[in-house]
Amino acid sequence: MIRIVSAPKGYSKCLDMSSDKFIDQVLKNWRNRLQATYSSGSLVEAYCHQVNTCIQIALLCVEEDSQKRPNIGKIVEKLNEIDSAIGELPQKVSGMAMHNNKNIGMRKESEDIKGQHQNINLMTGPSCSELEAVDARETSSNAVEELIVVRTEEKWKIIAFLLLESKSKKIVILPIYGIGGIGKTTFERLIYNDPKFKYYSRVWIHVSQIFDLNKIYESIILKLSEKESRANERQMINSCLLKLLSGKKILIVLDDLWEDGQFHLQELKDMLYHADSNIIILVTTRSQRVAGIICTNLQPYKILPLTNDMCWDIIKQRSAFEARDDKKQLTDIGREIAQKCGGVALAAQSLGFTLRSMNFDQWMKVKDSDTWNEPVSNDASLPNYVLASLKLSCSHMGSSLKKCFTYCAIFPKGNKIAKDDVIYQWISSDFIKPTKILSDMQLDVEKSR
Ligand SMILES: Nc1ncnc2c1ncn2[C@@H]1O[C@H](COP(=O)(O)OP(=O)(O)O)[C@@H](O)[C@H]1O
Ligand SMILES: [Mg+2]
Known part of the structure; x- marks a missing residue:
């Protein structure tokens, strides 16, 4: 302090x-x-x-x-x-x-x-808290929406499927799985915000690695009743949930689920089941195993990688490509870089931002960098090209920006970061100077x- x-x-x-x-x-x-x-x-x-x-x-x-x-x-x-x-x-x-x-x-x-x-x-x-109940992404999504390369076909397929399934089932749980950065959360947000669900009560929960059932219940109660839950015993929570869920159409997103304990997940499903309501639960997870466990009556959905063209679109957006005078010379190089992203949105996004301030030679250097071939990752859920693209972006940051970026590691994953607050913290840590x-x-x- x-x-x-x-x-x-x-x-x-x-x-x-x-x-x-x-x-x-x-x-x-x-x-x-x-x-x-x-x-x-x-x-x-x-x-x-x-x-x-x-x-x-x-x-x-x-x-x-x-x-x-x-x-x-x-x-x-x-x-x-x-x-x-x-x-x-x-x-x-x-x-x-x-x-x-x-x-x-x-x-x-x-x-x-x-x-x-x-x-x-x-x-x-x-x-x-590690578990953020507030659907900050949902509320801020309009600003970001125009930068999203929409997976139109995939989106309609999933929405149609959910609506159809929910006609015959009281609870529909659809896990969407895929590697980190591929765009699961973004995709899920598109579904969550779609007008087809406008008559649904909607709850967005960022779960993360720490799985806390009480917090999940509290988040649902808070969102549906707009009141903090005073219940602290499972039985009270249960009856409170029963009342709130009763007779409603509800869409719940459990984003970034890691928990693979059968017992916990079953308890969650039992708690949310309600014979008198229609509940759709969308889950995102990196793990196919977790997807299999949380799934009850459907096949988990493996999200598709983006096409090379989509990755190129993201790179173009993030690098302000259309406004450049040298865009003709850069097109082929850009397309090759897009290919290296392996259909992963995060890779395309971070490279796009990096390329924004670079000239022709620097674009070439990124394309031909040895980093693409270095074995950076041992983690199967984060393949080499994702970390290579992040490493390349990081290595091209200026020293102030690098410090500011590293500082963000103090925030737990999924935490809502107040922009102005972080800027003050950067200033007080001497990373950047205030402007007049x-x-x-x-x-x-x-x-x-
Ligand atoms: N379709 C898309 N168009 C543009 N950017 C995207 C798209 N999908 C994801 N992104 C961007 O890529 C990054 C990673 O996406 P995210 O949805 O968080 O991945 P995941 O949940 O699979 O880890 C985010 O910053 C997001 O804005
Ligand atoms: Mg995610």
Whole structure:
């Protein structure tokens, strides 16, 4: 925590500081950061005052004597005071009303504070759960969708099959298996978001290597009832699930399942079966064995590798190929690189990003690299060409980017990463420098001058 608030160089200094001095140090750091972001002195002062007030409120909230702690009404009152003080500021500066934008800076500020707060959480304990119930990918999918090379035929085949099967079966479990990076999650997301399932209640669960039945149940309860589950005994959870599942059409995605214990998987299936509802469960897994175990009445589906043309499409998208002047010369080389991806979307994607900033000679080097023939992988579920493409992408990263990328390894797989928070963490770790950019609010002030 000290490291985050005071940046790496301040670390040793902070260890012996009194709490007052430490708070001063925090305020100083905030001031520096705000000065790097805002050009207006009065705005910086107002935000510094806001940071100070927030710190004071936070300290009062942890007073030993609970009587001295402020109640929520007082806290909101204080926050409103500083909120409106900042909201009025641009009008004083520019003499113009900016109703729509007056809170943008404020919002950014509160996000900053939230970011700082989350930084602290991240560093102090393993609060990030391995199992992420939130369907973050689903909600963010529209932005990504246009970059997806759609497996149209495969998608329609699976959707038609699921709908047909669910007419005669109360529970349909279809596992989709294939090697890491081939595009299982992406494919599943396309199915999950398809309008054909718009009348289904939908639950997306990222399971990962740690299989925790309780968390799976809690996620389903949370999504279907929009309430946290208070039940802690299996029997209570069971009756709660029974009620929620009753009489509904439900699509559940269990993404990235590794568990192969018959007993656990059977328990999950029993818990989700409901004579009175239609449940479709889509599972993705790397393992054919896991797919076989979770499957009840259907054959698991082995996802097809992408065609070379599809890989080439992904490379073109990610490398901004169409905007290049030298695209004619690069086409054949690009197609050869696409072939080396072996139909794996992840390989095509990472190479595409790498090729984006490269010239003709560098494209040639990637194509002819020895890395393609090095035995990089001993893992059958991640073949050589996947790791070779990742290794090539990694080796071409600049040193800052490499550090930032490596830093991301601290997040558990499937964890939702808040972009702004990570950027702050990179800055506080000295991997990158903050840029001096104007907030939207200031840009409006500038424009109105
Ligand atoms: N059809 C596709 N078109 C474009 N990009 C894709 C496609 N399928 C997967 N990707 C990209 O490849 C990467 C790996 O895909 P993912 O679905 O996570 O693979 P898996 O779940 O099999 O490990 C992701 O970053 C994803 O955006
Ligand atoms: Mg996946």
